[in-house]
Amino acid sequence: MLDVKGLDVRYGRTHAVKGVDLNVAEGEIVTVLGANGAGKTSLLRALQGAVRPASGTISLDGKELSAASPAARVASGMMLVPEGRQIFVSMTVHENLQMGVYLRSDGDVARDLEAVYDRFPNLAERRDMKASVLSGGEQQMLAIGRALVGRPRLIMLDEPSLGLSPLFVSRLFDLIVELNKSGISILLVEQNTTMALDVATRGYVLELGRVVIEDSAAALSTNTALTEAYLGGGNETSALTTTGAQA
Ligand SMILES: Nc1ncnc2c1ncn2[C@@H]1O[C@H](COP(=O)(O)OP(=O)(O)OP(=O)(O)O)[C@@H](O)[C@H]1O
Numbered sequence: 001m002l003d004v005k006g007l008d009v010r011y012g013r014t015h016a017v018k019g020v021d022l023n024v025a026e027g028e029i030v031t032v033l034g035a036n037g038a039g040k041t042s043l044l045r046a047l048q049g050a051v052r053p054a055s056g057t058i059s060l061d062g063k064e065l066s067a068a069s070p071a072a073r074v075a076s077g078m079m080l081v082p083e084g085r086q087i088f089v090s091m092t093v094h095e096n097l098q099m100g101v102y103l104r105s106d107g108d109v110a111r112d113l114e115a116v117y118d119r120f121p122n123l124a125e126r127r128d129m130k131a132s133v134l135s136g137g138e139q140q141m142l143a144i145g146r147a148l149v150g151r152p153r154l155i156m157l158d159e160p161s162l163g164l165s166p167l168f169v170s171r172l173f174d175l176i177v178e179l180n181k182s183g184i185s186i187l188l189v190e191q192n193t194t195m196a197l198d199v200a201t202r203g204y205v206l207e208l209g210r211v212v213i214e215d216s217a218a219a220l221s222t223n224t225a226l227t228e229a230y231l232g233g234g235n236e237t238s239a240l241t242t243t244g245a246q247a
């Protein structure tokens, strides 16, 4: 479905993504793991069309999208749920969901909005409240709900579990599995290695912009050398890798 070849992202002298080859087959959950600064967000932003890759190709169902606008990629069925959720806190829940509609010219948008409310009763109860009143977990549901309104065939999630309570993390991963069962392919960027490998079929590990390992999720999850070498020692210690790297 998604086929990425030789993707390079540069910001001036920073070479954030280096020759990445990656693919997601129809119906798959594929995870991209890597420590802070590994290039995960840069990769997703290049797929979304927000940054123009220095080189490489991106195609969806054989259709070349490397030069396509972000809007055209959304229209082709690719939706990004960005890092940090990026919802509009001064707007209502409903207004936030309507943002997911703006590129739709087809079909019954009202019905799709209702489907999102059916899936997330917490959002339905709060539809006329400002998004700022939502908990972190509810804000993540809103960000995902907004993507669903655009009827994606492929959802890309950038560290969706970041900052969520354990209860919401497990709900989130249940949701990811449900969405996948409903026919949506998923590209999941995570630092919660254990949870991500639990739901994924395959995974890629990025280090300093390069794919250093690509394997089945089952093989990756038994590879402790991997978590120690590239991911800062696994989940319990991933908070440690978060400190400092961003500074
Ligand atoms: N807009 C930008 N301008 C310049 N450099 C950038 C920009 N965005 C990211 N970088 C650099 O590119 C590299 C990769 O960053 P990126 O945000 O893609 O990593 P990441 O894997 O998403 O990290 P994190 O886990 O902290 O979100 C880093 O060295 C970062 O400092």
Ligand SMILES: [Mg+2]
Pocket (backbone or CB within 6 Å): 040, 041, 042, 083, 158
């Ligand atoms: Mg990131």
